[in-house]
Amino acid sequence: MNVPHSDAAIDSVSTTGAATATSVTVDWDGVVRDLDARGNATIGRLLAPAECDALAALYTVDTMFRSRVVMARHGYGRGEYRYFAYPLPKRVAELRASLYPRLAPLANGWNEAMGVDVRYPAQHADFLARCHAAGQRRPTPLLLAYDVDDYNCLHQDLYGEHVFPLQVTVLLSEPGRDFDGGEFVLTEQRPRMQSRAEVVPLHQGDAVIFAVHCRPVAGPRGTHRVNHRHGVSRIRSGRRRTLGIIFHDAR
Numbered sequence: 241m242n243v244p245h246s247d248a249a250i251d252s253v254s255t256t257g258a259a260t261a262t263s264v265t266v267d268w269d270g271v272v273r274d275l276d277a278r279g280n281a282t283i284g285r286l287l288a289p290a291e292c293d294a295l296a297a298l299y300t301v302d303t304m305f306r307s308r309v310v311m312a313r314h315g316y317g318r319g320e321y322r323y324f325a326y327p328l329p330k331r332v333a334e335l336r337a338s339l340y341p342r343l344a345p346l347a348n349g350w351n352e353a354m355g356v357d358v359r360y361p362a363q364h365a366d367f368l369a370r371c372h373a374a375g376q377r378r379p380t381p382l383l384l385a386y387d388v389d390d391y392n393c394l395h396q397d398l399y400g401e402h403v404f405p406l407q408v409t410v411l412l413s414e415p416g417r418d419f420d421g422g423e424f425v426l427t428e429q430r431p432r433m434q435s436r437a438e439v440v441p442l443h444q445g446d447a448v449i450f451a452v453h454c455r456p457v458a459g460p461r462g463t464h465r466v467n468h469r470h471g472v473s474r475i476r477s478g479r480r481r482t483l484g485i486i487f488h489d490a491r
Contacts, residue, residue, distance in 0.1 A: 271449065272346050275406070279468050280426055280440060280450040287445040287483075291331060292412040296481040298329065299383050306378060311392065317471070319390035321484075323382045332381050332485070335408070340364035340487050343406045343449070350405055353456035353463050360404065364487065367404065371489045376400040380486035383412075386422055386475045394427055394469035396453050399490030405452050408485040409470075414444040419478030426450055429467040430457070439473075452486075 264286055274281035287295070298304050299322060306325040311317040324332060344360045344367075351358055361367050371377070380399060384392070397407060413419055428436045440448050451468040472480075 266342075268342050271342075275346060275449065275451070275455075278438065279428055279455050279466065280438065280448055282440065282442070283447040283449070284443075285445045286335075286447040287331075287410055287412075289414075289444055292410075292445050295329070295331065295383070295483055296412040299385055299481065304329065305383075311390075315393070316395065317390070317392040319384065319386040319392065319472075319475075321382050321384040323490075324379055326379050328379060328381055332483070335410075336381060336485055336487065337364045339408060339449075339485065340367065340404070343404075343487075347405050350455055354454065354465055367402075367487065368489060371400070371402045374400065374402055376402055376489045376491050378490040380484075380488065380490050382484045382486075384472075384482045384484060386419070386472065386480040386482075388475055388477055390480075391422075391474040392472040394425070394471040396469055397484075397486050398453060399486075399488060402488050403452060404487035405455070406449055407452050407487065408447050408449050410447045410483040410485070411442040411444055412481040412483055413479065415442070418444075419475055419480040421474050421476035422480040423473045424448060425471050425473055427469045429469075 264283060266283055271281040271283070304324060305322040308320060308322045309316070310320045327333070328336070341362055341364065344362055347360050350356075361370070376399065378399075380397070386392075409424065411424075415422070424440045424442055426438045426440060428438070430436065440450075442448060450470060454465045454467055456463045457466045472482075
């Protein structure tokens with residue numbers, strides 16, 4: 241399902257920091273094709289190494305966060321994560337606001353194909369206003385921390401009635417240098433078929449965009465829904481840090 245964009249297929253995503261600035265050229269038509277075909281797509285080097293290190297270092301700054309979750313206490317796996325408080329760090333807010341408009345047309349196309357009436361506004365601020373009006377006011381962007389033998393069980397990030405069907409994870413650590421293992425894993429549950437797993441290779445600063453819950457897939461008997469989950473395999477050595485960008489807020 242190719243969703244047309246009104247502007248150029250090749251665009252750039254810019255992020256700025258105190259000591260560095262990056263501008264990444266993104267083939268958004270290619271991103272849409274990959275999301276339609278597999279339920280995930282990658283953007284290489286979305287964040288520069290210095291930006292990754294600066295975001296990872298925020299994990300110990302208690303005032304930046306609204307809550308901390310220890311996964312083992314809830315059966316989510318091992319490791320922990322912290323949800324940012326409002327106001328979000330500038331770079332996180334910029335990424336959330338700039339990526340959403342590129343994904344909203346695809347999200348609307350998916351809902352139309354699945355017979356879902358919900359449509360998403362063009363700008364993220366308008367979608368957040370919808371979430372907040374429904375009582376979903378807690379920010380959901382988060383930092384995740386994994387050490388040796390930690391992992392994240394397959395799951396879906398659903399926090400209320402209003403759910404944007406795509407989200408983004410950015411790897412802040414470098415595989416082979418900072419940690420080993422810890423692969424990003426996605427599963428696709430197809431109707432009347434066995435589930436399919438995919439491992440997405442990432443380097444420091446790379447982003448993966450993926451389906452939060454369901455996406456439409458065309459089959460011989462028409463379009464059907466495919467259910468997605470995501471997780472992280474066991475960390476064999478070192479320390480792994482990631483940034484999660486979820487576009488809907490939580491109750």
